[in-house]
Amino acid sequence: MNRLMRQVMASLGLAAFAVPIAAYAGEGNAQDQHHSANDNEIRHVLLISVDGLHQQDIARCIAANTCPNMALLARSGVTYSNAYTPGLSDSFPGLAAMVTGGSPKTAGLFYDVSYDRTLYAPSDTSCSGKQGWNVVFDETTGIDAENGGALTHLDGGGAFNPQAIPHAKIDGACVPVYPHNYVKTNTIFEVVKQRVHGARTAWADKHAWGYDWLNGPSGKGVDDLSRTEINSIDAATGTDYTDVYTHTEQFDNLHVQSIINEIDGKDSTGKQSADVPTLFGTNFQTLSVAQKAPVASGGGYLDASFTPGRQVSDAIGYVDNALGKMVDALKSRNLAGSTMVVVTAKHGQSPTDHTKLVKNGDTLTALLEANNYLDPNGRFGQASTASGNLNDGTGLVGTGLVQTDDVGLIWLRDQSQVQDAVATLKANLSCNAPGICADGPQAYILSGQKLAATFGDPALGRTPDIIVQPNLGVIYTSSKKKDEEHGGNAPDDSHLGLIVSYPDGHHHERHVNRRVSTTQVAPTILRALGLDPQLLLSVRAEGTRPLPDLNEKD
Structure with a gap:
């Protein structure tokens, strides 16, 4: 276990889990597994994440017979x-x-x-300067973005942007913090690699280098992490792949082909032979882009009942067709009888009811700046670089940060001002200027002990000091390019589709209505592969249980 991981474990209070940590680090042997994966009918798990996929989207399209492939998966599994x-x-x-x-x-x-708050700037290789860094692990994490360069390569330039990698002082040494060092706990990819003999793992996502954290603290969890960047410039159009949902389909098609290549016994590029992964998967962006598109141009939904607009309807059809292609590939290779398929989402999108949309601009940031809780001129973190280019390593240190979409995450530059800042926010809850639109029944301002209990202690450096959940439908922007967003905890953000489909013919369709969390997907996957979910440190720390009603075959 590396030094950063030891520090993280101490900060999480996980020192008591020394035995599972040793197992996680590969210091045991295959005999101490909970079960042997070789004795289990499930040999592979395919995890599919569809950004923006609400439960209501699944229910509507299955009822309307517009997503037949998703319906087939539901028929042999459990829909939550x-x-x-x-x-x-x-x-x-x-x-x-x-x-x-x-x-x-x-x-x-x-x-x-x-x-x-504990990290040092990328340029501070001796960790001798001020602490507190705005960590940006997005499209600018690839080396194409070095010195503010254009994102000209689909693979992000083929390496990390060194200007995006902060430093930490661990055991007296100043060490770089890559995304895989930044995540505070291990991943299912690491556990499968370390506990299933000969296992191979693969994943494909939207950012070529920011998603390095999927490797987990070992840095080695994913054998085949597809390096594809959705914000790279497509030479054929001169734009990135997020400009319109039909263009995003082209990007998602790259990932569909990666999965099919892997099912066919190749790597994600299709250029080299490789074992079919024990655990693999991908993420779709097309639906998310269609949902965000302005309602006036056919984006989003037509009403509060999740009736899809033209773009969303097309996007759901596209995703369903892609699912069918992947399942057909499994069948053609005689793998459908040994592969569990999980379809869910990282997040939903809000608001689906366009009548609730409020875009008054970023009033939250403006209020914090006006009251000197953050720099009054917006000079904080990566918003203030010497060149004007995001994530070029010259951002200011120790400034605090506010991150807004349809939520507000606030790291104050001076933590002693928490109570004063909360008082200011509460005095400006309305939607009238300079109000922050957080005066509705589902809105809240979270700080202090309640925030620490749910999200961790801000004093440790990572957790925001204040979280603002505005009224349903509020997006802290005045942009005319999008009518929906995510990031917060509004129902449309957080209520997701989730189907766990067992191998062909093994189960009959079930519906589970009890509330579950997407955190339960991880222990469910490990248990399906014959592994002990307790090998995941977060499962132990949070008491996360596998999804219910999956124990017995019908």
Whole structure:
């Protein structure tokens, strides 16, 4: 276990789990597994994440017979109609839930753009300067973005952007903190690699280098991590792949082909032979882009009942067709009888009811700046670089940060001001200027002991000091390019689709209505492969249980 991981374990209070940590580190042998995967009917797990996929989307399309492939998966498994993200719905905590079994409290991931008071700047290789760094692990984590360069390569340039990698002082040494060092707990990919003899793992996602954290603290969890960057410039169009959902389909098609290549006994590129992964999967972006698109241009939903607009309807059809291609590939290779398929989402999207949409601009950030809780001119973190280019390593240190979408995560530059800042926020709850639109029944401001109990102690450096959940439908922007967002804990953000489909013919369709969390996906996957879910540190720390009603065959 590396030094950063030891420090993290101490900060999480996980020192008591020395035995499982040793097992996680590969210091035991295969005989101390909970079960042997070789004795289990399930040999492979395919995990599919569809950004924006609500439970209501699944229910509607199955009822309307517009997603026949998803319906087939549901018929041989369990559909969880009351599944939710664990508190925040950005892509990082959303995916971390599925692959660590933990919430942000133990995984330590709150957003792809976040803040850590204990870290030093990328340029501070001796860890001798000021602490507190705005950690940005997004499209600018690839070396194409070095010095603010254009994102010209699909693979992000083929390496990390050194200007995006902060430092930490561990046991007296100043060490770089890559995304896999930043995640605070181990992942299912690591456990499968270490506990199933000869196992291979693979994943494909939207950022080429920011998703390195899926490797877990060992840095070695994913054998084949597809390096594809959705924000890279497509030479054919001169734009990135998020400009319109039909363009995003082209990007997602790369990942569909990666999965088919892996099913066919090749690596994700299709250029080399490789064992079929024991654990593999991918993420879709097309639906998310269609949901965000302005309603006036056919994006989003038509009403509060999740009736899809033209773009969303097309996107769901596209995803369903892609699922069919992957399942057909499993069948053609005689793998459908030994592969469990999980379909869910990192996050939903809000608001689906366009009548609730409020875009007054980033009033939360403006209020914090106006009252001097953050720099009054917005000079904080990566928003203030010497060149004006994001994530070029010249951002300011020790500034605090506010991250807003349809939520507000606040790291104050001076933590002693928490009570004063909360008082200011509470005095400006309305939607009238300079109000923050958090005066509704589902809105709240979280701080102090209640925040620490749910998300971890801000004093340790990673957890925000204050979390603001505004009224349902509020997006802290004035942009006309999107009418929906995610990141918070509104129902449309957090209520997700979740289908666990057992191998062909082994189960009959079931529906489970009890509330579950997407953190339960991770221990469910390990148990299906014959492994002890307790090998995941977050599962032990948070008491995460496998999903219910999957124990017995019909």
